[in-house]
Amino acid sequence: MRTENEILDIVLDTVRADDAVRAVIRTDLLPVTKYLYSYQFCFIVDDIEKYDDDKIFETCFGKRVLLYRGDKNYPEMFPGAKAHLMVFEDGITLVINTMDKDTFLSRFNRENFYENVWIGDTYQKILDKDNILPEIERLEETQTIFADTPTKEIFDNTCNEFWWVMKTFAEYTLRKELPSAMFYLNVAVRDLLNKMLRWHIYLESGKPVDMGVLDSKLEELLEDELFALYKKTYPSADYDQIWSAFNAVATLWNKVGNMVADSCGFPYPEKTEIEMMEFIARLKEN
The missing domain is CATH 1.20.120.330 (Nucleotidyltransferases  domain 2)
Known part of the structure; x- marks a missing residue:
C-alpha cells in the first residue's frame, strides 16, 4: 500500500502536468485510522466540463477498481462540482472534487445551504499555480x-x-x-x-x-x-x-x-x- 507521501507526490505530479488545474486543496484532514486509507482533494479548475469524463483519472493514480460519481447520483450534495470517488487495487481511496474558484470559496466559507459531512470541513492548500486563492487552512472539523x-x-x-x-x-x-x-x-x-x-x-x-x-x-x-x-x-x-x-x-x-x-x-x-x-x-x- 502506498504511503501518504507517495499519494501526495503522485497527485501533485498529475496536477502540475494538467493545465486546467490551477490549485489543489487537501480536504478531510482528520487522522487516518485503521482500515481507512482515504485521501480527499479539491481541484480548482478552469474547465469544469473536462472532468465530467469518467476516464479522466482512470490510470494516472494507479489501477482503479471502482469509480463512483457522487455528483451524478446526488447533484445537490456536490453543487458546481464533479466528484470522482475512486478505489485502487492497493487499498487506497481517492476522492477528487473538481470545481471552479468561486464554488470552492463558497464551500470553504460555508455559504452552501446543503451541509455535507462526507466532504468534511477541514482544508489545507497544497498548490496554487497562480496565487488565485487566499490562505486556505482549517484543521479542525466543525460539522460534527x-x-x-x-x-x-x-x-x-x-x-x-x-x-x-x-x-x-x-x-x-x-x-x-x-x-x-x-x-x-x-x-x-x-x-x-x-x-x-x-x-x-x-x-x-x-x-x-x-x-x-x-x-x-x-x-x-x-x-x-x-x-x-x-x-x-x-x-x-x-x-x-x-x-x-x-x-x-x-x-x-x-x-x-x-x-x-x-x-x-x-x-x-x-x-x-x-x-x-x-x-x-x-x-x-x-
Whole structure:
C-alpha cells in the first residue's frame, strides 16, 4: 500500500502536468485510522466540463477498481462540482472534487445551504499555480461538533414525534412488513433517539462535543450502561428480536429523556409515554 507521501507526490505530479488545474486543496484532514486509507482533494479548475469524463483519472493514480460519481447520483450534495470517488487495487481511496474558484470559496466559507459531512470541513492548500486563492487552512472539523440545548417546546415536540414514529414502527412490525419496520427503526426512530443522546452527552459534558460523522463516537462518549442498552436497539430480522429492540429503544428513551429534562429544568412528558405504550400494547393484542 502506498504511503501518504507517495499519494501526495503522485497527485501533485498529475496536477502540475494538467493545465486546467490551477490549485489543489487537501480536504478531510482528520487522522487516518485503521482500515481507512482515504485521501480527499479539491481541484480548482478552469474547465469544469473536462472532468465530467469518467476516464479522466482512470490510470494516472494507479489501477482503479471502482469509480463512483457522487455528483451524478446526488447533484445537490456536490453543487458546481464533479466528484470522482475512486478505489485502487492497493487499498487506497481517492476522492477528487473538481470545481471552479468561486464554488470552492463558497464551500470553504460555508455559504452552501446543503451541509455535507462526507466532504468534511477541514482544508489545507497544497498548490496554487497562480496565487488565485487566499490562505486556505482549517484543521479542525466543525460539522460534527454538537452544542445544543433544547427549549421546553423543542423537547416536547421531539418527544411527541418520537412516539408517533414508534407507533408507526410498531404498526409495520405487527403487519410483518419487514423493510418498512426496519427503515422506521433505523432511520426515523434512531434519528430522534440519537438526538436525545446528543443532548444528554452535551449537557453532561458542559462543552461542545465532537460526535463524529453520523454520531460514530457514541460508544466512547456515552456511559457504559447506556451504550449497552443502545446496542440492544439493533435487532436481526427476527420479529421477536425486533420487539425486543422496540422495548430497548423505549427504555433508553425514558432514561435519557428524564436526564435531559432534569438537566434543563422542565418535566419529562411521562403521561404521554405511558398512554402511547398502552396504545401500542393494545395494538399487539388485536
